[in-house]
Amino acid sequence: MELSKQHFMSRRGFCLCCIGGAALAANGWLTPGEAFAEARGIVSLIKDSAATSPIVAHKLRNNISVLEGSGGNVAVLTGPDGKVLIDAGIGVSRPQMTKALVDLSTDPITHLINTHWHFDHTDGNAWLNSAGAKIIAQENTRKYLSEVQRVEEWDYNFLPLPLGGIPSEVFASEHNLKLNGLSIDLKRYAPAHTDSDICVTFAEADIVHVADTFWNGIYPFIDYSTGGSIDGMIAASDANLAATTDKTIIIPGHGQPVSNRIELKEFRDMLVTVRDNVAALKKQGRSKAEAVAAKPTAAFDAKFGNFVIDPGFFTRLVYEGV
Ligand SMILES: [Zn+2]
Numbered sequence: 001m002e003l004s005k006q007h008f009m010s011r012r013g014f015c016l017c018c019i020g021g022a023a024l025a026a027n028g029w030l031t032p033g034e035a036f037a038e039a040r041g042i043v044s045l046i047k048d049s050a051a052t053s054p055i056v057a058h059k060l061r062n063n064i065s066v067l068e069g070s071g072g073n074v075a076v077l078t079g080p081d082g083k084v085l086i087d088a089g090i091g092v093s094r095p096q097m098t099k100a101l102v103d104l105s106t107d108p109i110t111h112l113i114n115t116h117w118h119f120d121h122t123d124g125n126a127w128l129n130s131a132g133a134k135i136i137a138q139e140n141t142r143k144y145l146s147e148v149q150r151v152e153e154w155d156y157n158f159l160p161l162p163l164g165g166i167p168s169e170v171f172a173s174e175h176n177l178k179l180n181g182l183s184i185d186l187k188r189y190a191p192a193h194t195d196s197d198i199c200v201t202f203a204e205a206d207i208v209h210v211a212d213t214f215w216n217g218i219y220p221f222i223d224y225s226t227g228g229s230i231d232g233m234i235a236a237s238d239a240n241l242a243a244t245t246d247k248t249i250i251i252p253g254h255g256q257p258v259s260n261r262i263e264l265k266e267f268r269d270m271l272v273t274v275r276d277n278v279a280a281l282k283k284q285g286r287s288k289a290e291a292v293a294a295k296p297t298a299a300f301d302a303k304f305g306n307f308v309i310d311p312g313f314f315t316r317l318v319y320e321g322v
Contacts, residue, residue, distance in 0.1 A: 079180025082110025195227025216255030
C-alpha cells in the first residue's frame with residue numbers, strides 16, 4: 001500500500017480522481033485495492049469503462065444541465081450562442097456524449113471551459129474542439145496539457161494533448177463571459193486540489209461548478225504533485241460556502257452531480273476533522289502507517305469511504321500535508 005501511495009505522489013502523477021465517475025462506482029467496477037493492483041493498466045481500464053458507460057443528464061435551470069458518466073461532472077449551457085461545456089469528460093465517451101448533447105438541444109458546440117488539467121476533465125478536449133469548441137482555462141491547465149507527463153511507476157507517458165485539445169484562451173485569475181444571456185464568471189482558487197482549479201459561476205441562474213474542490217459524499221483526491229494540499233482544499237471549501245446560499249445549485253467535480261450547501265458543509269467539516277485528527281497523530285510522532293492504523297477517518301468512513309479514495313489512502317494524502 002505504501003508503495004502504491006508513492007504512485008500517486010509522483011510529480012504530476014496520474015491521479016485517482018481520473019478513475020472517478022459515478023458510472024464506475026455504481027457498477028462496482030473497481031475497489032480501491034483492485035485499483036492499486038491494476039495501476040499499470042488503469043488508463044486503459046478507464047477508457048474501456050468510459051467507452052461503455054451511459055451518460056445521464058440532469059436538467060437544472062436557465063438552460064443549464066449536468067452530464068454524469070464520463071470522468072468528472074460536465075455542465076452544459078445551451079442557447080443561441082451555442083453550447084458552453086464545463087469540462088470535457090473522457091474522449092472515448094464521444095458517441096454517448098454526442099447523443100446526450102443533441103438530446104439537450106440542437107445548438108452547435110461553441111465553448112469548452114476546463115476546470116483544471118486532470119485527464120478525467122480534459123481528455124475529450126480534442127474532439128470537442130474539432131466539433132467547434134473554443135477551449136478556455138486557467139494558464140496552468142494549458143501548461144500541464146502541453147507537456148509530457150512521465151509517470152515512472154506506472155510506466156506510462158501522458159502525452160501532451162494534440163494542438164486542438166490545448167486551451168487557446170487562458171487567464172491568470174479571473175475571466176468573464178456573457179453567452180446565451182447569462183454571465184459566466186471564471187475564477188481561480190488559491191491552490192487546492194491542484195494549482196489550476198477554477199470555479200465557474202452562472203450568476204443569474206445561481207449555479208456554480210466548483211471543480212474538484214468538492215467531491216460530493218466521497219473522499220477526495222488531493223494532487224500534491226501540482227500544488228494541491230489539504231489546507232488548500234479546506235480554504236476552497238470555505239470560499240465555496242462564502243460564495244453560495246441555500247438556494248445555489250452546486251455542481252461537484254465528482255459524486256452525485258446536483259448538490260447544495262448542506263452537502264458542501266458536510267464535506268468541509270469532514271475535511272477539517274480529519275485534518276485535525278491526522279495532524280494530532282503526526283504531532284505525537286506517529287508514522288504514516290501508524291496514523292492509518294489509528295483510523296482517524298473512522299467516523300466518516302461509512303459515508304465517504306465507498307469510492308476510489310479509501311480511508312487509508314485519504315489518511316495518507318492528509319498526512320502528507322499536515
Ligand atoms: Zn482532478
